[in-house]
Amino acid sequence: MTAKEKPQIEILFSGADIERRNTELAEEIAADLGQDILVIAVLKGSFVFAADLIRALHYAGVRPQIDFMALSSYGDKKISSGTVVITRDIVDTVKGRKVLLIDDILESGRTMNFATKDLLARGAETVKTCLMLDKKGKRVNNFEADFVGFDCPDLFVIGYGLDFAHYYRELPYIGYIVNG
């Protein structure tokens, strides 16, 4: 099936589930990191989650500054080390900042492991990570996120920023394609 054919999508987390969880996450983050944080959202997958989470953070009393970075990771098929590279860097300085790194889904752990170390090496005071989804069974290192929206079953999921062949990012829920 190509992405353009009519897919049957099974919903895993509805828009209402996500909204509720974002409110809880924002409270946890506010209690841990305080008001003055630099949010770095990892493109493209986290842009929908980050947009909702920063508004939930507002209601939790946080005054975040926002920046973006794009990271690309090459899987085992291309390079055995699974190298991660920055394809678009942040504009703000992280020196002395409390950073909240936001991404869509934690799988191998390579992307977050790389980004956390990179930002600490650039002088960030702390780097905490917030992942919308965690596919625990897929880790190749011992990376653990500080804040997680939902544990994710071992399925290819789409929606709420996550794509399949650049489609479906706009879905207001997270699901998977059943007839694919």
Ligand code: IMP
């Ligand atoms: P990792 O933790 O370094 O393996 O990074 C996982 C990245 O792979 C995510 O940021 C997504 O861009 C992508 N990804 C992994 N699983 C899925 C999925 O189920 N749907 C869509 N993208 C995925």
Ligand code: MG
């Ligand atoms: Mg990604």
